[in-house]
Amino acid sequence: MKIRKNAYFITGGILSAILTVIIVTGLFWTPYSTTAMNAQEKLQPPSWKHILGTDNFGRDVFSRVMEGAGTSLIIALLVVVIGCVCGIVFGSLCGYFGGAADLILMRICDAITAFPAMLLALVIVSLTGGGAGNIVLALGILFIPSFTRVVRTEYASCRDLNYINAARLMGVSNPRILYAHILPNTLSVLIPTITIGFNNAILAEASLSFLGIGIQPPQASLGSMLKDSQNYLASAPWYALGAGGAIVLMILAVSLLSEGVQQGTCRI
Amino acid sequence: MSRRIYALLLSSAILSCALGAGPGATMTIADEAGSASSGDAELVVGLPQDLDNSLDPYQITAAGTREVLFNVYEGLVKPDTDGNFVDAVASAHEISEDGLTYTFTLRKGVLFHNGDEVTIDDVLYSFDTCAATTTNSAVEAALSDIQDITADGEDVVITLASANSSFLSTVSSVTIVPASYKDQATAPVGTGPFKFDSYSPQDKAVLVRNDDYYGDKPALAKVTCRIFDDANALYTALDSGALDMAFHLTVDQAGSLSNGYEVSEGEMNLVQALYLNNANPPFNDERVRQALCYAVDKDMLLDLTEDGHGAKLGSSVYPSFRKYFAEDLVDAYPYDPAKAAELLQEAGAEGLTFTIKVPSNYTQHVDTANVLVEMFAAAGINAVIEKVEWNSWLENVYKGRDFEATVIGFDAAYLSPDALLQRWVSDNGSNFIGYSSPEYDAAMENAHTSAKDEEQVEAYKEAQKILSDTAANVYLQDLADFVALNPEFTGYEFYPLYAVDFSRIHPAS
Numbered sequence: 001m002k003i004r005k006n007a008y009f010i011t012g013g014i015l016s017a018i019l020t021v022i023i024v025t026g027l028f029w030t031p032y033s034t035t036a037m038n039a040q041e042k043l044q045p046p047s048w049k050h051i052l053g054t055d056n057f058g059r060d061v062f063s064r065v066m067e068g069a070g071t072s073l074i075i076a077l078l079v080v081v082i083g084c085v086c087g088i089v090f091g092s093l094c095g096y097f098g099g100a101a102d103l104i105l106m107r108i109c110d111a112i113t114a115f116p117a118m119l120l121a122l123v124i125v126s127l128t129g130g131g132a133g134n135i136v137l138a139l140g141i142l143f144i145p146s147f148t149r150v151v152r153t154e155y156a157s158c159r160d161l162n163y164i165n166a167a168r169l170m171g172v173s174n175p176r177i178l179y180a181h182i183l184p185n186t187l188s189v190l191i192p193t194i195t196i197g198f199n200n201a202i203l204a205e206a207s208l209s210f211l212g213i214g215i216q217p218p219q220a221s222l223g224s225m226l227k228d229s230q231n232y233l234a235s236a237p238w239y240a241l242g243a244g245g246a247i248v249l250m251i252l253a254v255s256l257l258s259e260g261v262q263q264g265t266c267r268i
Numbered sequence: 269m270s271r272r273i274y275a276l277l278l279s280s281a282i283l284s285c286a287l288g289a290g291p292g293a294t295m296t297i298a299d300e301a302g303s304a305s306s307g308d309a310e311l312v313v314g315l316p317q318d319l320d321n322s323l324d325p326y327q328i329t330a331a332g333t334r335e336v337l338f339n340v341y342e343g344l345v346k347p348d349t350d351g352n353f354v355d356a357v358a359s360a361h362e363i364s365e366d367g368l369t370y371t372f373t374l375r376k377g378v379l380f381h382n383g384d385e386v387t388i389d390d391v392l393y394s395f396d397t398c399a400a401t402t403t404n405s406a407v408e409a410a411l412s413d414i415q416d417i418t419a420d421g422e423d424v425v426i427t428l429a430s431a432n433s434s435f436l437s438t439v440s441s442v443t444i445v446p447a448s449y450k451d452q453a454t455a456p457v458g459t460g461p462f463k464f465d466s467y468s469p470q471d472k473a474v475l476v477r478n479d480d481y482y483g484d485k486p487a488l489a490k491v492t493c494r495i496f497d498d499a500n501a502l503y504t505a506l507d508s509g510a511l512d513m514a515f516h517l518t519v520d521q522a523g524s525l526s527n528g529y530e531v532s533e534g535e536m537n538l539v540q541a542l543y544l545n546n547a548n549p550p551f552n553d554e555r556v557r558q559a560l561c562y563a564v565d566k567d568m569l570l571d572l573t574e575d576g577h578g579a580k581l582g583s584s585v586y587p588s589f590r591k592y593f594a595e596d597l598v599d600a601y602p603y604d605p606a607k608a609a610e611l612l613q614e615a616g617a618e619g620l621t622f623t624i625k626v627p628s629n630y631t632q633h634v635d636t637a638n639v640l641v642e643m644f645a646a647a648g649i650n651a652v653i654e655k656v657e658w659n660s661w662l663e664n665v666y667k668g669r670d671f672e673a674t675v676i677g678f679d680a681a682y683l684s685p686d687a688l689l690q691r692w693v694s695d696n697g698s699n700f701i702g703y704s705s706p707e708y709d710a711a712m713e714n715a716h717t718s719a720k721d722e723e724q725v726e727a728y729k730e731a732q733k734i735l736s737d738t739a740a741n742v743y744l745q746d747l748a749d750f751v752a753l754n755p756e757f758t759g760y761e762f763y764p765l766y767a768v769d770f771s772r773i774h775p776a777s
Binding site: 035036037039042043056057058212213216217218230231232234235 | 499500503507518520521523524526568571572575628631634635637638639641642645652653654655
């Protein structure tokens with residue numbers, strides 16, 4: 001897959017690269033401890049010492065954004081991996097073989113998507129309790145139907161094409177047809193689905209933490225930082241801007257990149 | 269194509285805005301702040317939590333409900349801002365030399381809010397009903413000590429089995445209610461300066477002036493208490509001028525208020541502590557509890573949560589109790605993480621891990637929990653926060669006792685150390701931490717039976733010392749309390765207990 005370079009791709013790529021470097025660094029090192037409190041440096045405005053200022057406990061907002069974005073990124077990636085892998089497996093089987101199993105699985109998908117995803121996630125997380133593991137599971141399961149549908153449609157349209165029929169006549173095994181022959185042809189549809197899914201996952205995690213049932217304090221999360229910063233919107237706007245800005249930038253970067261990839265691979 | 273990217277930018281911006289605004293903040297505020305013209309002045313107040321399900325004066329559990337209904341209910345006597353007891357439904361009271369007989373003269377012509385006149389029968393009924401149904405175990409205990417209560421003309425004579433120099437505070441919490449009235453739980457009727465007009469859950473409670481009040485009539489014709497489940501929504505409404513008054517603001521909120529409201533500072537009159545479930549491991553071991561006490565730097569806590577405002581506590585009594593407050597206990601456990609680690613090792617509880625359940629609607633308790641977790645981490649203790657809703661806290665933590673540790677504040681329902689200390693007596697129904705100490709029970713018994721005031725004060729201090737020595741809980745602070753009031757009004761005064769007296773507030777002009 002050759003990608004022609006375009007403005008979206010370049011901007012998105014650069015932004016993603018910068019963010020990835022910052023976030024990955026944050027997994028191992030932050031300028032300040034993300035939990036150590038300091039009464040002398042409460043609610044300091046941005047300065048060279050604290051580039052995004054400090055919060056109400058004197059913690060460095062930038063360090064906490066690094067940690068929170070890292071948590072969000074890992075959760076979103078895992079959610080997308082769960083959703084995507086399960087979606088490919090279910091979608092390919094349903095789309096290629098059809099039959100009763102296809103019908104039943106698709107109706108189950110319909111049933112899950114009929115509920116607002118956030119609501120279901122809230123119910124699941126409040127039943128199982130918060131924590132990163134439960135969020136990943138809850139969101140991962142909820143993301144399966146959308147992937148399944150997309151993949152199924154692609155497989156259903158491919159299964160009667162000549163090259164597949166030819167492969168079948170040559171005695172190629174089913175798994176090989178499914179994942180070596182058809183799968184690469186679904187990528188143009190799958191990639192945008194993955195990026196949209198990734199963005200949704202970041203927002204979903206932030207929302208759950210915002211509502212207080214996701215990541216629990218003192219571990220930093222962009223959602224819970226936004227929630228805490230509400231009390232200081234007037235006196236310390238940098239607190240909310242740091243957390244909110246990080247969410248916007250992460251989503252923007254991935255969306256631009258995906259838009260760029262699409263434009264580069266499609267003929268307009 | 270570029271359309272799509274605009275839509276994307278816009279939607280991500282909107283989404284993050286929606287996240288930032290949060291629940292509640294988008295609600296529209298229909299009511300305008302009250303007008304302060306004399307005679308028909310109306311005050312709009314913001315409440316940070318809903319009222320109790322039952323408004324029956326003997327069934328109230330939440331401090332937030334009690335402080336509002338303080339304006340509706342009265343006892344034979346009631347506390348003033350200095351902590352003395354002044355006559356209310358009684359016009360005079362007399363205590364015999366031996367401290368065993370209390371004689372209250374009923375004030376003539378006191379009317380209930382439903383128009384009925386207060387009779388001796390109502391008073392006797394109130395004492396009986398309160399003794400039988402109160403959820404406040406300290407009041408129940410004090411009332412069970414009454415040997416005889418009789419009507420003598422216009423006098424009520426109460427004879428105690430043993431002298432109790434803080435009995436007047438018990439009397440003040442026996443609010444006088446009409447004997448023939450059965451709807452106290454939903455439509456309270458009392459004798460106070462304000463009548464209870466209406467209440468719609470999660471929305472508002474309305475009090476109106478009692479024009480038949482025997483004392484100084486309130487200047488305010490109407491007080492509307494608007495209920496906010498979200499502290500930020502309340503603050504936004506206050507700052508926008510939709511509310512005239514809000515209490516229990518945090519130091520940051522008070523500091524960033526931009527509408528020119530007058531802010532007064534007092535203390536919340538709460539015992540904020542990390543309450544530990546003494547009945548179950550790991551906190552059934554005294555050494556583990558003491559370790560937690562040593563691991564907390566209270567000065568740092570005050571600095572972090574309140575910019576140094578507030579008062580440090582060492583036991584279950586707060587400073588407004590003056591002579592009863594055992595000040596020397598405040599620093600009984602100096603900050604010493606090494607000692608904490610040593611005690612944990614001794615108890616075989618290295619790597620202690622536990623969960624702190626904290627009601628999510630109380631920002632100050634959540635903040636305190638955050639700071640505690642950090643301090644514990646420094647001593648090698650792994651505490652995890654679990655935020656729970658207020659109702660879930662009441663049901664599961666307080667009533668169900670399903671918790672390891674929780675941060676909360678306890679207020680005094682009436683002005684006696686009993687209101688704070690009786691709770692921890694072994695067989696007390698509200699002893700939700702399952703504290704059990706024979707010495708403590710004995711000290712409290714001593715406090716109740718001592719006739720002399722000094723002896724009683726000593727006994728109460730002894731009880732506090734036992735709580736501190738056995739590290740029943742990790743006592744933290746009495747939070748600073750900030751009250752914001754529209755400058756069109758004036759007259760707010762702090763009480764030494766959790767109460768807001770609307771009858772003293774009047775238009776400034």
